[in-house]
Amino acid sequence: xxxxxxxxxxxxxxxxxxxxxxxxxxxxxxxxxxxxxxxxxxxxxxxxxxxxxxxxxxxxxxxxxxxxxxxxxxxxxxxxxxxxxxxxxxxxxxxx
Amino acid sequence: xxxxxxxxxxxxxxxxxxxxxxxxxxxxxxxxxxxxxxxxxxxxxxxxxxxxxxxxxxxxxxxxxxxxxxxxxxxxxxxxxxxxxxxxxxxxxxxxxxxxxxxxxxxxxxxxxxxxxxxxxxxxxxxxxxxxxxxxxxxxxxxxxxxxxxxxxxxxxxxxxxxxxxxxxxxxxxxxxxxxxxxxxxxxxxxxxxxxxxxxxxxxxxxxxxxxxxxxxxxxxxxxxxxxxxxxxxxxxxxxxxxxxxxxxxxxxxxxxxxxxxxxxxxxxxxxxxxxxxxxxxxxxxxxxxxxxxxxxxxxxxxxxxxxxxxxxxxxxxxxxxxxxxxxxxxxxxxxxxxxxxxxxxxxxxxxxxxxxxxxxxxxxxxxxxxxxxxxxxxxxxxxxxxxxxxxxxxxxxxxxxxxxxxxxxxxxx
Numbered sequence: 001x002x003x004x005x006x007x008x009x010x011x012x013x014x015x016x017x018x019x020x021x022x023x024x025x026x027x028x029x030x031x032x033x034x035x036x037x038x039x040x041x042x043x044x045x046x047x048x049x050x051x052x053x054x055x056x057x058x059x060x061x062x063x064x065x066x067x068x069x070x071x072x073x074x075x076x077x078x079x080x081x082x083x084x085x086x087x088x089x090x091x092x093x094x095x096x
Numbered sequence: 097x098x099x100x101x102x103x104x105x106x107x108x109x110x111x112x113x114x115x116x117x118x119x120x121x122x123x124x125x126x127x128x129x130x131x132x133x134x135x136x137x138x139x140x141x142x143x144x145x146x147x148x149x150x151x152x153x154x155x156x157x158x159x160x161x162x163x164x165x166x167x168x169x170x171x172x173x174x175x176x177x178x179x180x181x182x183x184x185x186x187x188x189x190x191x192x193x194x195x196x197x198x199x200x201x202x203x204x205x206x207x208x209x210x211x212x213x214x215x216x217x218x219x220x221x222x223x224x225x226x227x228x229x230x231x232x233x234x235x236x237x238x239x240x241x242x243x244x245x246x247x248x249x250x251x252x253x254x255x256x257x258x259x260x261x262x263x264x265x266x267x268x269x270x271x272x273x274x275x276x277x278x279x280x281x282x283x284x285x286x287x288x289x290x291x292x293x294x295x296x297x298x299x300x301x302x303x304x305x306x307x308x309x310x311x312x313x314x315x316x317x318x319x320x321x322x323x324x325x326x327x328x329x330x331x332x333x334x335x336x337x338x339x340x341x342x343x344x345x346x347x348x349x350x351x352x353x354x355x356x357x358x359x360x361x362x363x364x365x366x367x368x369x370x371x372x373x374x375x376x377x378x379x380x381x382x383x384x385x386x387x388x389x390x391x392x393x394x395x396x397x398x399x400x401x402x403x404x405x406x407x408x409x410x411x412x413x414x415x416x417x418x419x420x421x422x423x424x425x426x427x428x429x430x431x432x433x434x435x436x437x438x439x440x441x442x443x444x445x446x447x448x449x450x451x452x453x454x455x456x457x458x459x460x461x462x463x464x465x466x467x468x469x470x471x472x473x474x475x476x477x478x479x480x481x482x483x484x485x486x487x488x489x490x491x492x493x494x495x496x497x498x499x500x501x502x503x504x505x506x507x508x509x510x
Contacts, residue, residue, distance in 0.1 A: 025164055050161040057229030065226055 013067070013086050014041060020062045021082075024055065043082045059085075069093055100341035101272045102509055104349040105184025106449050107176040110332040111147035112435050115179060119446070120453045123461040124482040128435055130316060130328050136294045143306045145316060146292045147330030147437025158247065165230060166243055167207030172333035172442075173240035173288035174247055181248065184337040185349065186282060192249035198280045199241045200255045200271045201335075202263025202287035204441035204496075206237030208296045215295075240288045240333075252280050261401070262360075263287055264444025265494035265502030268336065269358035275340050282343075286335035287445035300329055303368060305405055317404030317438075318465040319431035320413065320473040327403040330437025334445030336452070341509070353452040354509040356489070357388025363499030369407055370495055374415030380501035381419045381491065388505040390489055392420050395427045397460050397490040399451040402431020403438050412495065413473035422474045428485065430463040430478040444494035448504055451492040455506050458486050 002010070018039045025037075037049060045051045051059065060071050063085070069092035079085045108115065111129025112122035122129075129147040138144050149172070154163035157175035166174070181187050190197065214231050218224065233239060238256040245254050253274065257267040264287030271285035291297070300306055307316035307326035318324040344351060361383065363376030370377070385392065398420075401412055409431075420426035432450050439446060454460055459482055466479040487508075494502040 025160065050159075052161075052165075054230045054233060055165070061226060061229060065223075 010086060010090065013089050014082065016066055017063070017082065017085055017089065020066055021049070021059070024058055024062060025049065039082060041083045041086070044080055045082070046080065063089060067093065069096055099276050099278060101275045101338050101355045102341050102344050103336050103352040103355065103452050104339045104344050105180045105186065105337035106352065106452065107179025107183060107335045108333070108446055108449055109149055109152060109172040109176050110334070110436055110446055111149055111330050114149065114152060116183060116449065120450065123432055123435060123450055124459050126435065126462050126464045126480065126482065128315065128464060129330065130437055133292065133297070135292045138297070141298065141301060143301050143308050145307065145328050146297070147328050147439070148292055149331055162243060162247065165233065166239060167210040167234045167290070169203060169207060169288045169290040169333070170240040170243050172290060172331070173201060173335070174243050176286065176288070176333040176335040177244045177247070177284055180284070180335040180337050186337060187248070189347070190248060190250070195250065196252040196280050197250040198252035198254065198271065198274050198283040199245050199250050200253070200257060200267045200283060200285045201241045201244065202257045202259070202265070202267035202441045202444060203237045203240055203289055204258055204260045204263050205289060205291055205296060207235040207239060208291055208293045210234040212293050212295045244284060250284060258441070259500045260496035260498060261438065261440055261443055262494040262496030262500045262502040263441035264334065264446070264448065265492065265504055266360055266444070268355070268444065268448055268504055269360055269502060271338050272355050272358060275338060281340045283338045284335060285338055286333065287442040288333035289439050289441040290331040291329055291440050292331050297329060307404060315465045317434055319400065319402035319404040319434050319463050320409050320469055320477050321466045322468040322470040324404045324406065324409065324470070326405050327433065328437040330439040332436060332439040332442040332446050334442055334449050336445065336448060351509045353455040353506040355504065356390065356507040357384050357505040359383035359387065359503045361501050363501060365499040367498055370411040371499060372407070372411050374411040374418060376499060377412060377415035377493070377495055377501050378418040380503045381415065381493070384491060384503035384505050388507070390505065390507070394489050395420065395491055396485060396487045397451070397454055398427055398429040399447045399454070399490065399492040400429050400431040401493045401495040402433050402463065404431070404433060408495065409470070410472045412493065413475045416475050424476050426476045428460050428476050428478050428483060430461055432461050434464045434466065444492070444502060447492050447494070451490045451504070452506050455487045455490050455508055459484055460487065
């Protein structure tokens with residue numbers, strides 16, 4: 001059973017992660033209307049969002065910049081859902 | 097016996113229209129795609145005009161998984177290809193697991209927009225780690241050819257030709273050769289360029305080649321006009337489906353025109369300025385006509401390189417006059433860059449499209465803004481209004497930086 005502070009931290013990370021991913025899915029600096037798919041905690045990065053291996057690298061870099069952590073590229077292969085990503089970021093933050 | 101090459105489909109994304117018919121109608125009506133720059137903040141720039149594509153939404157042509165990974169030039173290339181392939185009717189014929197359909201696209205600069213954004217970010221934050229991993233795939237000039245192939249599973253030779261302003265023309269002639277030599281039966285070819293970006297625009301501005309008629313009220317660019325002073329930078333993509341003639345006929349394809357011949361040579365003169373004698377360009381024209389086995393008198397229309405710079409237009413006029421005769425003796429000639437701007441790597445391709453349409457429909461597009469023909473350009477320029485005339489044979493000139501000359505010859509297909 002998670003404490004209230006743990007839930008709050010989890011939600012905060014989810015929200016910030018969602019924001020990074022929305023930026024990643026947007027095309028460079030162009031002002032066009034893009035339908036950003038709905039992102040939930042269960043969203044699968046590959047199956048739902050279509051991220052390929054290079055975009056996963058971009059995501060790794062973005063996570064590092066946003067959260068001040070050092071994700072391992074090898075470990076990121078196991079990150080399939082948003083939930084996996086949030087858990088991994090929490091793990092990295094607890095170690096730092 | 098040489099295999100013949102015909103055009104069975106075309107697609108275009110241009111400053112005067114998206115789609116072949118929109119583009120063609122705008123061209124013959126003399127519409128201008130030139131306006132104030134909106135793609136970036138050009139407040140501090142001396143020049144403020146560009147020929148931008150209006151209302152281009154990549155999601156109309158491809159999935160987000162494709163367009164979010166590509167720079168604007170590749171998006172336009174893929175979009176124009178979608179239209180060309182639909183126009184040609186070849187999609188149903190493609191075996192996605194096994195085919196030899198080639199893709200050869202011209203692009204002078206590649207993914208400038210994304211390249212510049214990443215550089216500016218790096219300078220600002222001084223953190224190399226933050227440079228996006230997807231930078232290389234987006235910037236690479238061959239991204240356009242690669243994404244076209246991926247979109248349609250085209251598994252033949254995949255090339256990108258980079259010869260500045262003649263990239264599109266050279267891509268088309270290289271594509272034709274693959275068919276003539278029996279290596280491929282179908283080639284997707286053309287050009288794509290989106291150079292209206294902060295640094296690239298500034299670079300052309302610094303080269304002093306951009307039209308700058310601030311305050312005079314004169315419209316730009318003004319190819320062959322007495323008061324011309326440079327070109328207007330534009331963006332576009334033009335794609336043509338080239339097919340082996342017998343194969344195209346047997347499947348009942350609609351044929352726009354035949355690519356009868358071409359040439360590619362180098363004047364070995366200067367990186368930016370054309371040889372004022374026009375001799376190298378004249379040679380290129382003669383070589384193309386020789387390959388096409390047609391005489392000078394047979395040519396009804398020339399789509400000029402006609403950028404609107406003092407130097408190009410004068411030397412091109414000299415070359416054309418040398419080959420065909422000066423004044424009204426020569427064939428009609430027009431520069432559609434007056435409408436579309438100079439789209440660099442895409443220019444040869446979108447102009448090939450207009451030339452093929454001129455052959456198909458017997459209408460010659462005008463050179464708008466050519467109000468007072470320069471006496472130094474004593475050739476048969478179609479000024480301001482389109483001309484209805486039988487066009488059995490037409491040529492398209494592209495004279496690129498580096499003295500790089502490409503001439504294509506189109507003819508009606510019997």
